[in-house]
Amino acid sequence: MKKKLLIISIGKHREFGVKTILNRNDIIPILIESYNNRGLSPFFEKTIFVRDIKNDNEVFEQIISYLDKDEIIGVITYVEHLVPVVARIAEKFRLPTLGYANAINARNKWFMRQRIRNERLNFVNQPRFKYLSGPTDPQLKNIDIFPSVIKPLDMAASIGVKKISSKTELFFVINNTPNYNNKGYLFEEYIVGEEYSAEGYVQKEQINLLCLTKKKVDKTNSNFIEVGHELPVEFNSEIDTYIYSCVCEVISALQLNNCVFHLEFKLTEDSKFYFIEIGARPAGGFICDLIYHSLNYNLYDILIDISIGKTVNIPSKVQKIRFSGVRFFLDEIPKLNWISNNNILNLNASISKNTKIINSNIDRTGYVQVSANTIEEVRRILWEKEK
Known part of the structure; x- marks a missing residue:
């Protein structure tokens, strides 16, 4: 008999994550959501509504009022601020989890910084x-x-x-x-350097780094708005080994386990690694989509496997398929007729003019995801002006 996977909120722009859940044949997905759930209920076996979804006690009480605890096999979220809630619920049901205390360390930027400083790591620098x-x-x-x-x-x-x-x-x-x-x-x-992120997972205290992503930030304002990502990033073997060592130090210092991670860092001009922050959840900004198209790794599937106690089984070395990238729009959507149909993965260009001030990533007006055989071609497609 299939058991039930609890999904405590989906978040925005997680269509690939929703499809991954619905395509699983080994679980019955149950959505736990606030009343403002953006119409996702029909896609799930059942939706349990919670007035204050950030309150783990209220979430827990609603779950046990509708479900038998023996029916539940795992708990996940794609939403940053709900990672501690999921950890607490998983602890109460004695399911695989990174643990509430560790979830807080991966959520609270002050705790995160202090923990890294107190561990006196060998390779990792901090501001x-x-x-x-x-x-x-x-x-x-x-x-x-x-x-x-x-x-x-x-x-x-x-x-x-x-x-x-x-x-x-x-x-x-x-x-x-x-x-x-x-x-x-x-x-x-403020650290001067190129911005990157490391995507991967930890299970049974084994750290697996799957992909490095380069971030492009709008430098015309002071709000650090992300305007694009590209992956996979390729360095030489020495830099790759150094980055992996730094990633392992951060994750070990924060005692993260049984989770996927999105670790943001900078590399200075002299190739020093500066830790910025980490999320113990799948990367946003369509990075998971791009990884799947480029490397055939599905971080949403990996998260589900970890949450239900199933050993993640991926190839130790995957043959690269494509390079991928996403460009986010901040104002009027440019004409896209210079993009070949063969390169487009996904797009949203429904807003023709932005009337708001761009203060954060949630104010962006559209996006386009593309793939190509080389990273240079991805950059040309996304950033060269129309002739």
């Missing part, structure tokens, strides 16, 4: 950083590290993240950026 409780924090007057970055501790998708260049600007930003859930802010040194 200098401080915790700020808010605009009245007495530490504000002593800060003299610029340029720098300020981040609300309890948000994602670059919401509230700002680059600042002076103390005057720091005071303005912290007075005008919401203190989400009263968790405070992380202030840190």
